Amino acid sequence: DQQVKQNSPSLSVQEGRISILNCDYTNSMFDYFLWYKKYPAEGPTFLISISSIKDKNEDGRFTVFLNKSAKHLSLHIVPSQPGDSAVYFCAASGAGTYKYIFGTGTRLKVLA
Amino acid sequence: KAGVTQTPRYLIKTRGQQVTLSCSPISGHRSVSWYQQTPGQGLQFLFEYFSETQRNKGNFPGRFSGRQFSNSRSEMNVSTLELGDSALYLCASSLVAYSTGELFFGEGSRLTVL
Numbered sequence: 402d403q404q405v406k407q408n409s410p411s412l413s414v415q416e417g418r419i420s421i422l423n424c425d426y427t428n429s430m431f432d433y434f435l436w437y438k439k440y441p442a443e444g445p446t447f448l449i450s451i452s453s454i455k456d457k458n459e460d461g462r463f464t465v466f467l468n469k470s471a472k473h474l475s476l477h478i479v480p481s482q483p484g485d486s487a488v489y490f491c492a493a494s495g496a497g498t499y500k501y502i503f504g505t506g507t508r509l510k511v512l513a
Numbered sequence: 514k515a516g517v518t519q520t521p522r523y524l525i526k527t528r529g530q531q532v533t534l535s536c537s538p539i540s541g542h543r544s545v546s547w548y549q550q551t552p553g554q555g556l557q558f559l560f561e562y563f564s565e566t567q568r569n570k571g572n573f574p575g576r577f578s579g580r581q582f583s584n585s586r587s588e589m590n591v592s593t594l595e596l597g598d599s600a601l602y603l604c605a606s607s608l609v610a611y612s613t614g615e616l617f618f619g620e621g622s623r624l625t626v627l
Binding site for chain 2: 407410435437442443444445446447450490492500501502503504505506
């Protein structure tokens with residue numbers, strides 16, 4: 402039972418263009434969402450988060466959008482850079498669960 | 514400020530053996546979580562500890578166990594290893610008591626079971 406789904410295993414984007422990574426969830430109790438980036442042989446690093454009381458959060462080139470009615474969130478990277486090439490995981494948590502549920506990841510490749 | 518430290522980084526075991534992995538969280542962090550990463554499965558939640566108490570456990574068999582010490586360091590143990598246990602095991606620590614804060618991950622322990 403995959404409560405957090407990233408249906409695109411991979412994505413290729415030209416340098417300078419927008420990268421859009423998508424994530425769907427099924428549990429309506431989730432109220433906090435995060436995105437992580439992972440390079441090979443390294444642990445995941447935090448990118449950006451959003452609480453369910455918001456529908457958008459921005460941090461530099463990274464913006465996360467949350468659509469609660471659709472149970473969908475997306476990460477926009479503008480402009481994309483070759484250094485953004487990595488695996489991106491979305492994660493969700495609900496109040497009192499003390500755990501994050503991660504998606505299966507999307508491998509982003511930014512082409513120079 | 515030192516990050517999350519996991520040891521060992523790489524290890525090879527054979528089926529039936531057991532393994533213990535160690536995690537030292539960031540100083541001051543009292544919550545430690547463990548995840549298993551395998552190709553195509555993403556990060557699967559194993560368990561989470563806060564102040565030496567396991568607060569949540571994922572859907573893994575009883576062969577997977579863990580504990581947390583009074584200094585917040587944590588260990589996880591896998592007994593009777595199976596080939597399918599080959600994975601990257603990630604530890605993450607968090608400052609806050611509830612799951613609305615950032616998780617800081619270590620670099621992981623890569624376990625290969627032959």
